[in-house]
Amino acid sequence: MAKFPELAGKRVMVTGAASGIGYATAERFAFEGASVFLVDRDSKALAAAAAKHENFSGSYAADVASEEQVKSSFLAMDDSLGGIDVLVSNAGISVRSDFVNITYEQWKRVMDINLGGMFLTSKEAAIRMTAQGNGVILMTASSNGTEGHRWYADYNSSKAGVILLTKTMALELAPNVRVNCVCPGYVLTPMQRAEYTDEMLAKTNEGIPMKRHAEPEEIGALYAFLASDDARYITGADIRIDGGETAGLFS
Numbered sequence: 536m537a538k539f540p541e542l543a544g545k546r547v548m549v550t551g552a553a554s555g556i557g558y559a560t561a562e563r564f565a566f567e568g569a570s571v572f573l574v575d576r577d578s579k580a581l582a583a584a585a586a587k588h589e590n591f592s593g594s595y596a597a598d599v600a601s602e603e604q605v606k607s608s609f610l611a612m613d614d615s616l617g618g619i620d621v622l623v624s625n626a627g628i629s630v631r632s633d634f635v636n637i638t639y640e641q642w643k644r645v646m647d648i649n650l651g652g653m654f655l656t657s658k659e660a661a662i663r664m665t666a667q668g669n670g671v672i673l674m675t676a677s678s679n680g681t682e683g684h685r686w687y688a689d690y691n692s693s694k695a696g697v698i699l700l701t702k703t704m705a706l707e708l709a710p711n712v713r714v715n716c717v718c719p720g721y722v723l724t725p726m727q728r729a730e731y732t733d734e735m736l737a738k739t740n741e742g743i744p745m746k747r748h749a750e751p752e753e754i755g756a757l758y759a760f761l762a763s764d765d766a767r768y769i770t771g772a773d774i775r776i777d778g779g780e781t782a783g784l785f786s
């Protein structure tokens with residue numbers, strides 16, 4: 536049974552929707568009865584994902600780092616659903632590198648997708664939501680945006696930027712449009728799994744207070760709550776969902 540009946544019929548865009556957290560979030564909103572519009576740059580995986588649920592109401596293959604493609608994806612959603620009520624801006628990439636080995640090209644690519652993509656998509660959503668007088672914008676930041684983590688200087692910086700983008704937008708768009716971001720810790724998605732050997736996965740689990748990675752569905756559940764009326768007083772927040780990973784120093 537749906538937990539948030541007010542989400543039924545809401546027009547929801549999820550970016551990075553073909554895999555991992557994005558797919559699980561799209562599925563959760565579909566389960567709640569929302570009309571979900573999926574965006575991803577991987578057209579093949581997107582087509583496969585879009586066919587999986589009857590409440591997936593459209594999809595568009597776009598690179599969130601391209602202003603032109605982002606604008607086109609919103610126009611496509613306008614055409615098929617008549618607008619947007621909830622944005623989950625989630626597409627992102629990470630590349631494990633020693634700081635001194637990060638090329639400027641890689642730095643710019645990570646920034647363009649992880650921070651630029653959030654800017655471009657949330658701007659298109661904000662234009663529409665301020666015009667209609669309501670809406671919810673949600674973004675996927677990371678616990679890597681709240682503390683230093685080795686080997687991800689570009690990624691961490693981009694996610695810290697997402698948190699401040701969220702807070703600034705929340706100030707400007709209140710009281711009609713709410714803006715929040717979530718900061719997941721370790722989530723077992725294809726992106727994360729690809730970086731591990733079995734031994735690395737077991738070692739990482741041991742260091743997390745909850746002794747496991749999050750399931751992507753647990754992040755989707757937080758997104759559904761944040762879009763719901765129960766979260767109507769929550770804006771400008773960066774909400775950690777990290778199994779206690781960042782609860783203490785040197786834990």
Ligand SMILES: NC(=O)c1ccc[n+]([C@@H]2O[C@H](COP(=O)([O-])OP(=O)(O)OC[C@H]3O[C@@H](n4cnc5c(N)ncnc54)[C@H](O)[C@@H]3O)[C@@H](O)[C@H]2O)c1
Binds near residue numbers: 677
């Ligand atoms: N997995 C984790 O542990 C974790 C933790 C914290 C935050 N995050 C964040 O969650 C988000 C989703 O990550 P995930 O783990 O589900 O990864 P994933 O690789 O499973 O899925 C990411 C999806 O985004 C798409 N994508 C990548 N670049 C894109 C672009 N430029 N334009 C459009 N689509 C693009 C990919 O094709 C893919 O379908 C990312 O922003 C990531 O930084 C992940």
